[in-house]
Ligand SMILES: Nc1ncnc2c1ncn2[C@@H]1O[C@H](COP(=O)(O)OP(=O)(O)OP(=O)(O)O)[C@@H](O)[C@H]1O
């Protein structure tokens with residue numbers, strides 16, 4: 001397993017994917033800076049909401065697709081699946097390694113996002129201690145909520161040799177997020193909306209699916225993660241190269 | 242353990258309801274260079290994909306190093322190097338980094354990278370990104386990758402694809418040297434028999450998914466019977482005259498053909514012709530090339 005991870009990392013090290021990690025946290029931080037919080041006691045909550053809007057509603061779900069497609073891209077491009085899978089490595093390890101790489105990239109993105117939030121607080125001089133619990137719940141929650149999406153996107157990316165097609169699909173399913181999160185009925189069950197639901201702080205003003213308790217959300221997330229991951233994993237075991 | 246490095250039993254692959262490979266029994270002994278021949282679409286690549294565990298046989302079994310591929314795939318693949326169809330590479334990485342990504346998976350020593358680079362003569366281009374390589378260089382990199390793990394069995398699918406004549410020669414020499422120097426067994430596919438003639442010790446010919454010939458290249462060569470062609474004036478009369486003397490001859494393309502015969506028999510025929518006042522312009526041996534035999538074998542529906 002370690003071998004496969006190191007080999008995967010070597011392939012990514014010199015690619016442009018590292019730039020993508022920064023884009024969303026930087027934009028979110030700018031949005032956080034632009035948000036006015038003069039006349040509210042909920043400065044951190046409001047800033048986090050402002051930052052999550054762009055990041056969690058749009059960019060983060062899109063990144064799951066971009067990263068998943070990226071880790072399969074080199075194999076699809078140069079006929080690398082044949083070379084890779086004719087090596088003494090098990091297909092399970094290859095699939096798991098790719099999954100781990102993608103979720104690590106997303107974890108780094110979340111760390112940068114949290115860093116951005118703290119930075120905004122410092123720059124604007126928010127009073128009191130840092131609300132660590134809220135920040136971590138949001139960042140980690142959002143990351144966990146992205147896992148089923150990763151599982152789904154990795155499945156599609158492995159199956160489809162095109163780089164653009166899985167991305168296009170991801171965009172098509174991400175855009176309705178804005179509507180879906182308003183729905184208490186569908187929101188929690190829509191994989192593309194889950195990162196947003198997990199990342200937004202819950203306040204009295206919460207709307208739509210944001211009122212769904214975290215426990216319910218996590219059960220749905222873990223359930224779909226297992227389902228999607230096993231489907232992709234099984235597909236890859238049987239795939240003819 | 243069986244004496245074969247590769248042995249398949251009724252290996253079959255069906256796509257939808259068409260057979261791409263049908264009941265193929267490959268038998269390859271240690272140290273052989275096995276030429277796996279067949280025209281386009283014959284099933285060579287499909288067979289090789291099954292040998293490497295990339296595709297599952299519909300029916301039949303594969304034993305490599307005496308081990309069942311279904312059960313001990315990873316153990317077998319440790320000792321196999323391969324290049325299937327066209328070389329795989331990561332374009333944004335240099336040749337060296339490409340091999341490093343593979344070396345990590347194989348647990349080979351780092352020094353091995355320089356060794357294989359020099360074997361395929363890419364040492365000077367090792368630090369260049371592969372996307373700038375010519376097809377021939379990529380092909381050589383693919384062969385370097387196949388050699389990286391010091392394999393005991395090398396499976397090369399059309400390794401000379403896209404190479405210029407000097408590149409082809411180079412790869413051929415490389416392939417020829419390997420069993421001698423390292424005791425490697427090689428399976429190499431091609432759709433040109435002439436190419437195999439120069440390196441293979443055994444050949445297997447496959448067409449439309451079926452194996453129609455599997456034996457030593459000498460056996461195949463013996464099938465290239467020669468004929469004697471005689472060019473005379475007034476071919477037809479000369480031919481009739483020979484027939485009337487009870488000499489077996491054929492007429493084709495304004496020439497008389499005799500089946501391969503002894504020197505004395507030929508001289509008798511020539512004597513007869515001259516005696517009967519025909520002018521003998523040319524007497525020559527016409528040998529069918531291996532390529533002709535190959536075409537004959539693979540084009541007709543008939544098999545051996
Ligand atoms: N994935 C697939 N699905 C359906 N048919 C396939 C598939 N792969 C191969 N075939 C068919 O199987 C047959 C054998 O193909 P294969 O690639 O093994 O031929 P080949 O001997 O390698 O030919 P070439 O010299 O052109 O490389 C062909 O008729 C091909 O169309």
Ligand SMILES: [Mg+2]
Nearest residue numbers: 285286326398
């Ligand atoms: Mg082929």
